[in-house]
Amino acid sequence: YYLYYSGESTSDTIGKCLGVATSKNPQGPFTDKGAPLLCGETFVNIDPMAFDDSATGKKLLFWGSGFKAIKVQELADNRLSFKPGSLASEVIHPIADSDPENYQKLIEGAWIFYYGGYYYLLYSGDNCCGDKAHYGVMAARSTLAIGPFETLAGTNGKMNSVILERNERWKAPGHNSVVKDDANQYWMVYHAIDTAMQTFARVMLIDKIQFKNGWPSIETGTPSTIAQKGPIVNNLGSNTKRAAMKNNKRRRSYQ
Structure with a gap:
């Protein structure tokens, strides 16, 4: 079982990070992989959602917030990192409009x-x-x-x-x-x-x-x-x- 989550960085200059932990049981205990998948400014990198695309066989991770776009990137086969050579794509963008x-x-x-x-x-x-x-x-x-x-x-x-x-x-x-x-x-x-x-x-x-x-x-x-x-x-x-x-x-x- 793979648990993707967001958390605070220990650095004063880095914002939220994405992490992943594993367990043999859905109720845990989970063991963190030991290093974040991704870190960034403020709370841009939160709300991860993993998705297996049966049509292509790709393992995908969606995430995003912080007045930035929602992104998707392919995961490696072991699900513990992004696939080497893959890039994040922006799929939905915020709309800066003052309408309440x-x-x-x-x-x-x-x-x-x-x-x-x-x-x-x-x-x-x-x-x-x-x-x-x-x-x-x-x-x-x-x-x-x-x-x-x-x-x-x-x-x-x-x-x-x-x-x-x-x-x-x-x-x-x-x-x-x-x-x-x-x-x-x-x-x-x-x-x-x-x-x-x-x-x-x-x-x-x-x-x-x-x-x-x-x-x-x-x-x-x-x-x-x-x-x-x-x-x-x-x-x-x-x-x-x-x-x-x-x-x-x-x-x-x-x-």
């Missing part, structure tokens, strides 16, 4: 998955945290894992490619992952701020992904606010069965 509804001033949290002939790249922006948080999930797609990607905004004429944004209950939803259940349904797992709480702590939420006109979407475009039917998972372990709620229903918030 622009989610793409800062972009980060890339997640890629394949469905129905397209590689879908979901990413988040613009400000995840605090009392002025303004954050949402955006979408782009390509017929190749490394791009070029077209954004949702590029096809619908809107300013943003956002597919998930705030509502009265949940503020700043974003930094998602995508999972597929045993019924081949796709789910978005992400965090958001509960406006009913006195703090700005983020909690984990989950909503079902639908596909319309070749694009992923969330039913209302915002986090669900009532209990919904959850993912279908077969052959649950005994501990998971005891924890499961009746009728396969899940609360959207986990606090």
